[in-house]
Amino acid sequence: MARSSASPMKIALVTTFPPSSGDLNEYGFHLASALRSNPSVEAVIYADQTAAGPELESFDVRRCWRFNSLLTAFYILRRVWKDKPDCVWFNMGFSTFANTPVAAFLSILTPFLVKCSGYYTHITLHTVFERINLEDAQVRFAGAYRMAGRAATQALLWSGDITVLLPTFRQLLLDAYRVPADQVQYRPHGTFVDSRIEAVVLPDRKQPVVLAFGYWGTYQRVEILIAAMKEVLREIPDAVLHVAGKDHPSTPGYLEGLRNQHRENRAIQFLGYVPEEEVPAVFGRARLVVLPYTSAAGTSGVVHQACQHALPIVASDIEEFTEMAREEGVAMAIYPRDDSQALAAQMLRLLQSDETCLRMSLQNLRAASGTPMPGVVDSYLELFRFRIGRQR
Template sequence: MKICLVTAFPPSKERLNEYGFHLAEQLRRKDYVSLTVLADQTPEISGELPGFDIVRCWKFNSITTPWDLLKTILQIKPDVVWFNLVFSSFGDKPVPAFLGLCSALLLRLAGFYTHITLHHIIETLDLSRGTRFPGLYRFCGAVATRLLLCCNSISVLLPSYRKVLLENYRGRNIHLSKHGVFAPPPEFPDISKRGHPEHRILAFGKWGTYKRLEVLIEAFTRLAQRLPNIKLVIAGSNHPATPGYIECVRDRWKDNPCMEFHGYLPEDKIADLFIDCSVLVLPYSSAGGPSGVAHQACEFAVPIVASDLPDFRDMADAAQIAIEFFESENPGSLAETLERLLTDPARRIEMAEQNFAVALRMTMQEVVSSYVYSFSRALALSRTLSRRGKRSSKFWLEPTRI
């Protein structure tokens, strides 16, 4: 099976680059899959990751992305074109972002089987901050959603997203997929060192938009007055839309011995970051889909404290992730939640074991295998209908859980 995976891809730092890498990593390990990664062009690339067939054929914020992808895919002639998407995958400017999303429909019309993994939907995005015309953006997002639903199949990562697409858009062939954890089947870490000599509170992500640190830092300074053996560990880089944010926060608090700033971390350093941490905090004002960082916390058996947001509630219920919630954007509520958890070792162990069990149930290997099986069924159905002389323009399958 020849698959073209359309995604941002390391060393690019654009949206979903890490998730795209882990999809590609599992696909290339399958003997019966021939994978080509159709990745974004970025000027800082000095060399590609070994072992991958990568064609960098589209540019972020380019209006020619649909035609660039079509030209490349016509040469490769894959069986499946798989898109790894959020609404801003192809640009943070309205026109190129919208045109990029049209690529999937264009390829479908050109005769290729197209599948989309959609990490969020427009209905759940908070457009009240930094968006001049939120109503217009939401309308255009709804139009883009209808275009995406014209593809052969689409996967979403939360049950509420599938419900919206089925009820509001009357979509068909919409799958519910697991997000997955990035490691191979993990081993339960040694958690005995957590809290000895200090509790390390971790915040990890791309910071500056709806992921901001002010509430967390205020809560931490309050908590440090009551619990002296705590340290705040902040890791990750700026969100592409907010350059310089993490540097400003670090410069303000660099003299505080109870805070550490680690910046961007490569994949091989992430395990060391998580293993010794007592809790992961998601101090977001809104959510853009299920949290990849939360799934990494499950991989390393780390309890989670998160803003009380519908997407996070849905994620916790669907995957059975152990999360303690606090009132969003309320530092007092966050401080109280952290204090309650950090002073209750039995609860921390319970949450660690529950989250590790989640990781065992959704390795990326199993997630990708489910996708490939779904593609195989669709292609087999198409060949059967072709042999019978019937047109198969839609490749519809009954909605299933991937």
């Protein structure tokens, strides 16, 4: 039976979700928060199973799938058939559901199977396979992986509408897979604020704390940053490096090895995984954020969090960062990747110049103000209503 047009639109958001620390759980939380605050939406979250702690209050969470399971598609489909939502919205990358090849590939078929069951399906795709550096990702059998990656991407494109988070990602998919132009759309990542920031109030940050935040061990590595910190400490002896986040699933033990190696170095502190409620305090203590990436397959949530917290950014010269700076107006000090001396020089330039830091902080806060998450989600909802209306 068709749902009344006056009824709230029922959306099933498929995502990792706190207290799980799975890939994209923070982004899933902020999508769900924006949906929860919208009276025209009834949102249910199809989340990954976790033993990390109690559920967050005021969210309708149904933990119906398990990371690395071969049966993820079946479990999600069974939930969809039971709940009968108007829209099934996937928040995902290529390793969100699994990091073993067979389980990952089978899980990526889930949106296509949901569509075949007669439900409107939308995917927010955070990574594009063609931009994955397989060497950085430490992938064996790269040829087979490329074939599987293209097949997985094609399956996602057969599933319905896709949103990507950089304009070049959209063009890449249109060119490589020859899909209709209106099927693949670009939307900004969004910042984790509820509305536009009307008044600019910058925190007083005098302590020279450098923050690095992410999933470490593949294309995000700490070694170059530690080498650069040695140069920084020669001129700023009280500088401190905070390394926040956890190992990438492909490199278990990476951070623990570095922690043991630098145990006696008080200028380097490993914070571990940071729960969502503690993130503002971690960014609030920092003077600047450094992104020591060697490559990337998607946009960076850390960039948007740094902007939200009015922090200057030092980033490697990979294409994704230069595009974000150009398209979203983000202020970044760019250094050539793999050049620790150049990285140290950029860090020193900012740590020793209050004026430069202030200018970049203001620019990044304004960039954050331009794309608050509720406004980004509203653009999704407008599309969902249009597509669902055409299906009825």
